[in-house]
Amino acid sequence: MVASIQEAVGRARDIRHDIHAHPELAFQERRTSEIVSRRLQELDFQVHTGLARTGVVGLLPGKNRGPSIGLRADMDALPIEERPTPGKEKPYISTHRGTMHACGHDGHTSMLLGAAEILARRWKENPFSGDVVLIFQPAEENEGGGKEMVQQGLFQKFPVKQIFALHNWPGMPAGSIGLCDGPIMAAYDRFDLTVLGEGCHAAMPQFGDDVILVASEMIQSLQKLTSRNHPFEPSVLSITRFHAGDAYNVLPATAELAGTLRTFDPSHRERLIREIERTVHGLAGANGVQASIEWKEGYPATINEKEATALARRTALQLVGPQGLVDPVQPSTGSEDFGYMLQSVPGCYAWIGNGPGEGGCLLHNPAYDFNDEILETGIRYWVQLVENFFAEQEGNP
Ligand SMILES: [Zn+2]
Numbered sequence: 001m002v003a004s005i006q007e008a009v010g011r012a013r014d015i016r017h018d019i020h021a022h023p024e025l026a027f028q029e030r031r032t033s034e035i036v037s038r039r040l041q042e043l044d045f046q047v048h049t050g051l052a053r054t055g056v057v058g059l060l061p062g063k064n065r066g067p068s069i070g071l072r073a074d075m076d077a078l079p080i081e082e083r084p085t086p087g088k089e090k091p092y093i094s095t096h097r098g099t100m101h102a103c104g105h106d107g108h109t110s111m112l113l114g115a116a117e118i119l120a121r122r123w124k125e126n127p128f129s130g131d132v133v134l135i136f137q138p139a140e141e142n143e144g145g146g147k148e149m150v151q152q153g154l155f156q157k158f159p160v161k162q163i164f165a166l167h168n169w170p171g172m173p174a175g176s177i178g179l180c181d182g183p184i185m186a187a188y189d190r191f192d193l194t195v196l197g198e199g200c201h202a203a204m205p206q207f208g209d210d211v212i213l214v215a216s217e218m219i220q221s222l223q224k225l226t227s228r229n230h231p232f233e234p235s236v237l238s239i240t241r242f243h244a245g246d247a248y249n250v251l252p253a254t255a256e257l258a259g260t261l262r263t264f265d266p267s268h269r270e271r272l273i274r275e276i277e278r279t280v281h282g283l284a285g286a287n288g289v290q291a292s293i294e295w296k297e298g299y300p301a302t303i304n305e306k307e308a309t310a311l312a313r314r315t316a317l318q319l320v321g322p323q324g325l326v327d328p329v330q331p332s333t334g335s336e337d338f339g340y341m342l343q344s345v346p347g348c349y350a351w352i353g354n355g356p357g358e359g360g361c362l363l364h365n366p367a368y369d370f371n372d373e374i375l376e377t378g379i380r381y382w383v384q385l386v387e388n389f390f391a392e393q394e395g396n397p
């Protein structure tokens, strides 16, 4: 087992470097998807392609019709030009201009393929009582590849009792594992807000509406919703765009704002959306102008289920001990489309520490790189999680 883990880690590292050098954006992961399906076929997995266009599912059938487990990795890269820290250039730097793996999904895909190798060997000796389902999803970044897989029947085709995901996390010690019960990543929504009034001469504001002033009042009042109305419910509201006017002596007729809302609790999300609309329309009415707000629904919160998280916690403790387990982590206000899968199937999304990184380099940074040192822990986590899952299903914890 030890020797075979080392071999699997070596192969996962090679695959990681290859994928890193050939990053592909959302729904364009054809090369990556091909590497994944070919590798799974070599390992004698049943391979299914085509869900969410470039998604791949690998299956090791159970010897009985016992409960099954799903493990998920994401394959897409980001539209960022890779710029490694000077002196830290790597031979596997992105060869696709303007695209790079700045979120470590190259590492996620490779870790799960490394685990696939060990699991396939174990399965040939003695199949598990239920299916092992490995899900390689496209388009996690912004485009909802996970949602598309679910909508296209992922869990009808491959029913699983629990589902798990692992994301590398910079700033956490390398190879440590972090998790928490309940929400671990936020829901995100975006909105466009237009304030429409009567433009006029800037020297004579009495003859029109000052939509810049009204929009500014809206920004101030919207911040009060998160800071004053809900002291016990974490949320973030950021106004990220404010466009109005193009002259020194004209008060414009329109102001255009945009922003994003991050929340953890679904009912709080609904409540805040209603309050934002009430505030915007109330202020528009008070100032005699028109306002419209248009929402673009983003990802739901990623909410870990208690029993699945307990299994992940037990597995992490076995693997890295209490000193290597960060529990509970402080949830992130970032978002994840694994949240969609968790709306269908209970599961747990955990973090694996990527180490401090170059100068505290964070995800989505042009110098970011997944840490090869953590491949082994990631592979062992997946394998152990599957072993523990089936041991518990068979009443043999
Ligand atoms: Zn990302």
Ligand SMILES: [Zn+2]
Pocket (backbone or CB within 6 Å): 103, 104, 105, 140, 167
């Ligand atoms: Zn990511």
